[in-house]
Amino acid sequence: MVVQRGGMLVGLVGKTNVGKTTFFSAATLVEAERENRPFVTINPNEGIGYVRVRSACREFGVKCQPKYGWCNGHTRYVPIKLLDVAGLVKGAHRGRGLGNKFLDDLRRASVNIIVIDAAGSTDEEGNPVPPSSHDPLEDVRMVKEEFALWVVSIVKRSMSKIRGKVISGSPVDAALYEILSGLDISRGLIKEVLMDLSLEKSPESWSEEELIVFSRELLKKGKPFVVAANKIDIPEAEDNIKRLSTSLEEPVIPVSAEAELILRKAARSGLIRYEPGDSDFEIVDESSLTRAQLRVLDSIRERILKRYGTTGVQKTIETAVFDVLGMKVVFPVENESKLSDKDGNLLPDAILLPPSATVRDLAEKIHTEIAKKALYGIDVRNKRRISLDHVLKQRDIVKIVVAR
Template sequence: MLKVGIVGKTNTGKTTLFNAVTLLNAEISNYPFTTKVPNIGVGYAKTACVCRELGVKDNPQNSACIDGWRFIPIEVIDLPGLIKGAWEGAGLGNQFLSVAAQADVLLHVVDASGGINSKGEICEPGMGSPLADYYDTEEELIRWYMKNLMENADQVRRLMEGKNMGLAKAFFEILAGIKVKEWHIKTALERTRLIGIPFEDWEDEDFKTFATEIRYLSKPTLIVANKMDMPVAEKNFKGLQETFGERFVVPCSADVELMLRRAEKAGTISYVPGEEGFRVKDESGLTPKQRWAIDYVRSRVFDKWLRTGVDQAISASVFKLLMMNVVYPVEDAKRYSDRKGNVLPDAFMLPQGSTPLDLAWAIHSDLANGFIYAIDATSGLRLPKDYLLHDRDIISIASTRRRPKKS
């Protein structure tokens, strides 16, 4: 399952975002450092399902389909706030950073309302600086990567000398466990021009430059400008977008999304995450407190920002930053179903450049080991071996071995 990590300073709303995405009840408070150990849960990435264009009624098994939207499970990891010196172990930061390193993509949450001071304590909105907070946390992440690179420098040298490996390959051996790919290393070496400097001559600054590239290449990151329901947040949000580019900053109100999802679960409203509105089932039955909350949400979030931004943050991280394609494997290509007749049972996310054989591996090793060919279910055509999967492909795999029945 794809892993989305949530990082950021304390009190920015990471756990609120985590609870909104997973509907779990991890502790939230306005005291700094509420989260003491990482929270792990399941959330969903939302994409337009192919059922509508095919005109079929689907029976999802590994995912869910609501109003033509397919919700695909992802693992979400909420991390404790990082303090200064986390990279060298302060506040157990070292351990948390190794958990963050397991993620495929990061959401870096900042308090866009400027409602926390540099220590992460609640202050008057507008007084804190989300930009400075962002850089503080990034410094910890980069230094952690740097420390790992430096601590393993001898090992890298041994691999280069003993096994006659190139620098990129040797680094890859060391860093593969934290989701660093060989092309990340090669690109980082080229971009930093360290490729031209003998490894034994690298200085601390060189390690830091290299670590910075590795951090951003291997862990694409979306900035979540949270607490946008606060009036002062707009100015900071615009500043963040100017600094990092519109693509990389999502306006968000995690607290409002959490409230809506809980109200939807309780049956008070109809709401599909990510939609530009919600419907109160019985307006006249609302208590004064509920009425106030609904008005707050409408005026502070939907009238101004159209959505809460939580679903957009997840979708943008998975589909825009990681560029995942959604592929629907079926066993019966004519009925688009599995062998039990479930129509469009599963949806898998695969990175661009994946082939039908990669899909087979993602489903089950038996299917991949017996792989013969794949069929594009919409056209009925057999696909060439080197075919690259597209988003929304419906694929049937012929294999000498069948995938085992789900228990």
């Protein structure tokens, strides 16, 4: 499955041996090495996952023909990229474990999912221990701190460059923006964080504390986190999750990556009917399953789906994309009466856009040539003209009118 140009990237991070790769495989069906020991993943895995949106086809009595992703007649699955990286341990920014090189892989991610072992069945170093032996809250704090210390190290490494720029008259936000450009955080946001913290002086004269606070704040706004509280199939996870939800400011979603992987593989083999995010599954033919398989499926239904609603994998990705980033899906069409592109494909595109995106931004996303020639848009539902500066809403269907 291919993803549209410039598709958004969601990162998977966390302590080593907590289920990042299992989550990744469950969401993408890309096979990758998984094992119950620290540091299994070394090179990043990239694949395509999906966010769901109520499809526009049903209200018009047509059937979507998606170029990317799929539609089942009521729900449209819109592709996003997922990146699974090496695990970390405390001190990664100083080179412990596999170090922090992989953090560089995450620079392009708009949001990161922190996967934790909510059952507390792995210790600080990622070694298996009995459930409840370790407090997963510590792991969330550790990951956030390692991220912040990584930004600190980038700033420190570039201090002479920053000094040079500030001396030659460059504002502090511009100097920082340049050295942090790889992080894909806007200059406006850097400026906002500096103002919030009243940090007007040159970074050279910042205290160690000021530098770390700046890094934390910048990440909080520019690279937000969602917590996937994994391993809810282990009973000890339940109490931990309640505590995590009240202690953390990030959303905490109960997850069983293992269960989602089992269900998706069973669905792919035609053994069950199940789509990502469903709250139940249907066995196709009971006689084609072994007793062991039936037992596993039954336990997933009883211990996870009935108790938590879903396996949580899909919900985590959607919380990250829709709730935290506020992204919206817009359906562009070329023929507003047929809802098709010029080749007659119905509702072929579903484009993810940031919260403030306008008709012009949509045009830009489709093609820079279209953006150059765009005159105005048409809101297909009510056939009204909308200006290029009009801010789009979730599930808008839009035709862009271009100059000939």
